[in-house]
Amino acid sequence: MSAVAAFFYLFSAVAVASAFMVVVSRNPVYSVLFLILAFVNAAGLFLLMGAEFLAMILVVVYVGAVAVLFLFVVMMLDVDFAELRQGFINYLPVGAMVGIALLVELILVVGTWTLSPELIRAPAAGAATAPTISNTEAIGQVLYTRYIYFFQAAGLILLVAMIGAIVLTLRERTGVKRQDISAQVARTKATAMEVRKVASGAGLEG
Amino acid sequence: MNAPFVMPALGPVLPELVMAVGALVLVLVGALRGEKSYGLVNGLAFVTLALAAAALVTQPAGKVLVFGDSFVVDGFARIMKAIALLGSAVALLLSVDYLRRENLTRFEYPILIVLATLGMMMMISANDLIALYLGLELQSLAAYVIAAIHRDNVRSSEAGLKYFVLGALSSGMLLYGASLVYGFAGTVSFPGIAAALKGQSGLGVILGLVFVSAGLAFKISAVPFHMWTPDVYEGAPTPVTTFFASAPKVAAMAMMVRVFIVAFPGIIGDWRQIVVFVSIASMALGAFAAIGQRNIKRLMAYSSIGHVGFALVGLAAGSAQGVNGVIIYMAIYVVMTLGTFAIILGMRRGDTYVETIDDLAGLSRTQPFMAYAFGAILFSLTGIPPLAGFFAKFYVFAAAIEAKLFALAVIGVVTSVVSAYYYLRIVKIMFFDEPAESFSPLTPTLKAVIGVSTAAILFFWLAPAPLVSAANAAARSLF
Numbered sequence: 001m002s003a004v005a006a007f008f009y010l011f012s013a014v015a016v017a018s019a020f021m022v023v024v025s026r027n028p029v030y031s032v033l034f035l036i037l038a039f040v041n042a043a044g045l046f047l048l049m050g051a052e053f054l055a056m057i058l059v060v061v062y063v064g065a066v067a068v069l070f071l072f073v074v075m076m077l078d079v080d081f082a083e084l085r086q087g088f089i090n091y092l093p094v095g096a097m098v099g100i101a102l103l104v105e106l107i108l109v110v111g112t113w114t115l116s117p118e119l120i121r122a123p124a125a126g127a128a129t130a131p132t133i134s135n136t137e138a139i140g141q142v143l144y145t146r147y148i149y150f151f152q153a154a155g156l157i158l159l160v161a162m163i164g165a166i167v168l169t170l171r172e173r174t175g176v177k178r179q180d181i182s183a184q185v186a187r188t189k190a191t192a193m194e195v196r197k198v199a200s201g202a203g204l205e206g
Numbered sequence: 207m208n209a210p211f212v213m214p215a216l217g218p219v220l221p222e223l224v225m226a227v228g229a230l231v232l233v234l235v236g237a238l239r240g241e242k243s244y245g246l247v248n249g250l251a252f253v254t255l256a257l258a259a260a261a262l263v264t265q266p267a268g269k270v271l272v273f274g275d276s277f278v279v280d281g282f283a284r285i286m287k288a289i290a291l292l293g294s295a296v297a298l299l300l301s302v303d304y305l306r307r308e309n310l311t312r313f314e315y316p317i318l319i320v321l322a323t324l325g326m327m328m329m330i331s332a333n334d335l336i337a338l339y340l341g342l343e344l345q346s347l348a349a350y351v352i353a354a355i356h357r358d359n360v361r362s363s364e365a366g367l368k369y370f371v372l373g374a375l376s377s378g379m380l381l382y383g384a385s386l387v388y389g390f391a392g393t394v395s396f397p398g399i400a401a402a403l404k405g406q407s408g409l410g411v412i413l414g415l416v417f418v419s420a421g422l423a424f425k426i427s428a429v430p431f432h433m434w435t436p437d438v439y440e441g442a443p444t445p446v447t448t449f450f451a452s453a454p455k456v457a458a459m460a461m462m463v464r465v466f467i468v469a470f471p472g473i474i475g476d477w478r479q480i481v482v483f484v485s486i487a488s489m490a491l492g493a494f495a496a497i498g499q500r501n502i503k504r505l506m507a508y509s510s511i512g513h514v515g516f517a518l519v520g521l522a523a524g525s526a527q528g529v530n531g532v533i534i535y536m537a538i539y540v541v542m543t544l545g546t547f548a549i550i551l552g553m554r555r556g557d558t559y560v561e562t563i564d565d566l567a568g569l570s571r572t573q574p575f576m577a578y579a580f581g582a583i584l585f586s587l588t589g590i591p592p593l594a595g596f597f598a599k600f601y602v603f604a605a606a607i608e609a610k611l612f613a614l615a616v617i618g619v620v621t622s623v624v625s626a627y628y629y630l631r632i633v634k635i636m637f638f639d640e641p642a643e644s645f646s647p648l649t650p651t652l653k654a655v656i657g658v659s660t661a662a663i664l665f666f667w668l669a670p671a672p673l674v675s676a677a678n679a680a681a682r683s684l685f
Binding site: 167 | 318
């Protein structure tokens with residue numbers, strides 16, 4: 001057994017096992033951590049296939065951002081997952097039936113799938129196809145040249161998403177005391193101090 | 207190793223560049239000047255729209271492809287962009303007074319309108335599936351946010367949430383269809399898809415086409431993907447509804463025309479069934495469901511569903527004449543819609559805006575100008591000659607008859623007669639019912655918009671030539 005095959009079985013076994021653990025673990029935080037493990041192993045599988053860019057993106061985007069976001073949501077929202085999972089056994093037969101039906105359909109569809117030879121042709125125009133360069137290099141060559149328009153448009157969409165999140169959620173709280181350094185520096189003795197004569201035996205009113 | 211970088215030609219995208227840079231400047235101005243900068247940002251947004259319009263009309267005629275053929279500028283794109291810019295600018299103009307009264311003067315509002323308009327221009331010029339999706343998403347995302355801009359109002363938040371959830375679903379369907387089309391055609395570019403299909407339709411392409419049409423039908427709120435329209439139109443603040451009903455409809459319709467005419471010209475028999483069904487269903491639902499409505503914004507939502515159905519009659523024809531009809535229909539529809547919503551924004555007593563049809567009772571005695579103008583607009587929406595609405599319907603039905611779609615044309619005329627019932631009922635309420643409490647006087651802006659749109663509707667028959675010949679030239683640029 002070659003090293004590649006050994007790594008393939010290692011990554012896929014761990015990925016399947018951790019995916020299973022995502023579903024069955026009682027603590028939702030463990031679920032998210034197993035999800036991260038599944039992502040990392042999927043990234044390993046991508047590496048074995050020579051798709052190193054996808055592997056990097058999977059780790060950066062899914063592990064670095066999405067899974068951490070999940071973790072935040074799980075920790076901040078007070079969801080009783082044990083309660084949600086009640087009745088799991090009751091619904092198991094129906095769920096299993098639906099699952100088996102879907103599986104059979106998938107097998108029937110994919111099993112009879114034949115690709116017309118005409119359709120297997122060169123990928124979309126503009127993609128660099130030289131086999132000597134890596135995926136990342138090929139993407140880098142077209143991302144800011146051939147696809148500059150899409151890149152900029154995606155940037156604008158992200159800007160709208162950011163503005164939207166701020167518009168809909170940011171609330172200016174009143175009564176919060178903030179440090180205003182320029183106001184502090186601008187204070188003079190005249191504005192900061194007040195000297196009063198206090199008559200002996202009398203208090204200071206107001 | 208590295209291919210030499212060739213600077214893409216930026217001249218053809220100057221209007222979009224102006225909008226994008228303008229939006230960034232507006233964000234900076236708003237961020238630096240803080241909450242009080244609404245007036246300034248709003249003014250600058252008008253400047254941005256005007257500069258983009260100026261850049262648009264000074265573009266040389268002819269067809270230009272840029273950015274690796276994914277962005278096309280032709281006669282069709284130019285006229286649709288001009289209509290969209292006009293719709294956005296007037297919707298923004300109408301919003302000022304309302305936002306001030308309702309205390310919604312946030313500088314993000316004009317920025318989001320500018321970004322949504324930029325998205326529309328990108329949709330109109332999209333020449334491949336990726337550009338189409340990015341433009342659509344830019345426009346929709348900004349629209350979801352402004353639907354919920356009145357975030358302390360339950361109905362506005364509900365409108366935003368509903369629009370977002372259903373919009374995300376439709377985007378998903380569109381993407382799924384686009385991926386199928388890409389898979390079976392081997393390219394995302396519209397002319398490339400047309401060339402790859404060679405007039406042959408396979409099951410996979412048809413499936414992709416159905417999903418793409420479903421996504422597009424959602425964006426123009428055509429039946430059976432119209433469910434969000436009444437709720438969103440009613441719940442969103444009225445100036446936002448004005449915006450939704452005008453410019454984005456034009457852009458989405460332009461995008462739909464370009465997808466069907468440029469990417470799938472060879473399989474017209476396949477997509478014509480879809481368009482005919484959607485068109486008939488929209489016209490019928492628009493005519494019958496509006497009858498029971500009491501809220502004028504909800505009624506206008508059903509009315510706009512019906513009008514989309516009428517415009518689709520022109521697309522179903524699939525000819526240059528049909529596209530010509532669609533362009534004329536959308537131009538006149540935008541003018542009528544802006545006039546109607548200017549009147550709805552004028553339905554104000556003191557500081558409260560009212561929205562029920564009964565509030566219009568006896569308007570002819572309390573506010574004759576408003577009543578007569580609204581009367582003219584309603585007759586035009588019905589399609590009574592010699593008002594502009596008649597010509598809009600005339601051109602699409604003529605194209606349908608030319609394409610031998612007689613049943614479609616007859617059903618269109620019948621539903622148009624049914625819709626006359628609810629339009630004319632409003633006229634009856636305004637002119638013959640006992641007057642309700644009078645509205646506050648119209649602001650000068652509203653008066654101007656109502657006056658201009660009514661005049662355009664009344665006197666269109668005197669000089670239809672500029673619009674008709676421009677639409678004709680634009681339609682021919684697609685074929």
